[in-house]
Amino acid sequence: MNLSYWEERYYFEDNDLVVVGAGIVGLSTAIAAKSARPELKILVLERSSLPSGASTKNAGFACFGSVTELLSDSTHMSYEDQVSLIKMRWEGLQLLQSNVSRGDLSFRSRGGIEVLDSDNAFQMSALVKVDEYNTMVADAIGLQDCFSVVNQSLSPSFYPKAIYNQYEGELNPMHMMAALHKKALNLGIHLLYGASVQSVASSEIHLSDKVITSSKIAVCTNGLSRTLLPNLPMQAVRNQVYVTECIANNPLQSCYHYDQGYIYFREIDGRILIGGARNLYEEQETTSEFGQTDNLKQYLKSFVEEKILGVATNFEYEWSGILGVGDTKSPIIKEVEKGVFVGVRLGGMGVAIGSGVGKALSEKMFN
Numbered sequence: 275m276n277l278s279y280w281e282e283r284y285y286f287e288d289n290d291l292v293v294v295g296a297g298i299v300g301l302s303t304a305i306a307a308k309s310a311r312p313e314l315k316i317l318v319l320e321r322s323s324l325p326s327g328a329s330t331k332n333a334g335f336a337c338f339g340s341v342t343e344l345l346s347d348s349t350h351m352s353y354e355d356q357v358s359l360i361k362m363r364w365e366g367l368q369l370l371q372s373n374v375s376r377g378d379l380s381f382r383s384r385g386g387i388e389v390l391d392s393d394n395a396f397q398m399s400a401l402v403k404v405d406e407y408n409t410m411v412a413d414a415i416g417l418q419d420c421f422s423v424v425n426q427s428l429s430p431s432f433y434p435k436a437i438y439n440q441y442e443g444e445l446n447p448m449h450m451m452a453a454l455h456k457k458a459l460n461l462g463i464h465l466l467y468g469a470s471v472q473s474v475a476s477s478e479i480h481l482s483d484k485v486i487t488s489s490k491i492a493v494c495t496n497g498l499s500r501t502l503l504p505n506l507p508m509q510a511v512r513n514q515v516y517v518t519e520c521i522a523n524n525p526l527q528s529c530y531h532y533d534q535g536y537i538y539f540r541e542i543d544g545r546i547l548i549g550g551a552r553n554l555y556e557e558q559e560t561t562s563e564f565g566q567t568d569n570l571k572q573y574l575k576s577f578v579e580e581k582i583l584g585v586a587t588n589f590e591y592e593w594s595g596i597l598g599v600g601d602t603k604s605p606i607i608k609e610v611e612k613g614v615f616v617g618v619r620l621g622g623m624g625v626a627i628g629s630g631v632g633k634a635l636s637e638k639m640f641n
């Protein structure tokens with residue numbers, strides 16, 4: 275690197291914290307640390323010119339769990355752990371809305387609907403669990419009557435009753451990240467894009483042609499973390515997302531979940547966004563490579579045409595993003611070697627928990 279004195283001093287010297295990754299967790303970590311201790315000098319390094327993580331590629335659901343997801347979790351999680359998970363998701367969403375205004379997030383509170391398949395006994399069993407999970411949500415976050423059974427008029431392909439979550443919302447992920455970016459800059463945090471970190475070790479961050487030192491390093495690279503820290507107990511999985519052409523008389527009026535949230539769809543700008551189904555193509559989608567595949571795309575296209583619309587449509591936008599998942603739904607927030615901390619493994623609800631993970635990581639490093 276051919277750096278001037280000014281560049282060297284401004285970006286690279288005397289940093290108290292270097293954050294790797296400018297997704298929701300990286301920026302929230304930097305924002306939390308700088309807000310608590312304005313004297314800190316903080317640098318965030320992002321490998322791409324546009325962040326290439328999940329934070330700008332996600333579906334924008336501001337949610338905290340559908341009933342079939344909770345039901346499935348209950349087979350391997352204790353009641354207390356489920357309560358903690360709901361609390362973490364809900365509080366993360368509140369923290370996000372205190373970091374960035376609802377207007378700047380383009381936040382909409384239209385609720386969420388879980389549609390059910392009458393041929394699927396597991397899904398149908400969710401209908402009688404609504405009271406139980408209302409108690410769980412009330413225990414977690416104090417909100418009453420979260421879920422209710424409603425008439426489902428979206429499509430005859432689904433069971434005529436669905437489960438409505440009145441507290442769910444949705445947002446524009448790009449607006450969210452742009453607002454966090456602006457907030458970080460306003461606080462005096464330095465951000466460098468196109469800075470791909472090759473390795474990290476105690477006090478040292480290696481770029482291809484530069485070594486930076488900092489007593490604290492926060493690795494916030496989620497699904498891509500094992501490139502830097504191969505022993506982390508997590509893996510990368512891909513999620514493909516598709517957006518249709520504009521639909522006349524679009525039948526969607528809020529966020530929808532199906533099959534434990536593995537398939538999600540909602541209305542955006544008169545179109546239908548649909549994504550997920552990675553559980554149906556598990557081996558293929560266990561990858562850190564971006565990409566679309568014909569089989570999964572065709573499955574989601576048929577889902578829209580046959581189950582939602584009843585007529586043919588075209589996808590006009592498509593992309594994929596990489597998640598970090600593990601055996602549990604808890605993120606990893608810890609010091610992995612002296613001075614090197616991680617805030618990773620956000621799973622499928624990083625919009626919900628990302629702000630809280632950043633805050634917790636900042637507190638671990640500086641309290």
Ligand SMILES: Cc1cc2nc3c(=O)[nH]c(=O)nc-3n(C[C@H](O)[C@H](O)[C@H](O)COP(=O)(O)OP(=O)(O)OC[C@H]3O[C@@H](n4cnc5c(N)ncnc54)[C@H](O)[C@@H]3O)c2cc1C
Nearest residue numbers: 295297298299321327328329332333335471595623624625
């Ligand atoms: C398709 C899809 C849909 C989703 N939908 C939702 C949803 O609706 N609601 C919800 O709550 N969650 C959703 N999620 C999950 C959520 O988006 C993620 O959990 C969250 O964005 C993770 O944030 P992060 O900051 O940990 O990681 P990321 O956003 O992945 O950020 C990590 C950053 O690190 C950078 N990076 C990686 N390696 C390096 C390196 N070596 N050097 C420098 N920089 C590096 C990457 O470029 C990236 O910008 C979805 C995820 C996907 C993929």
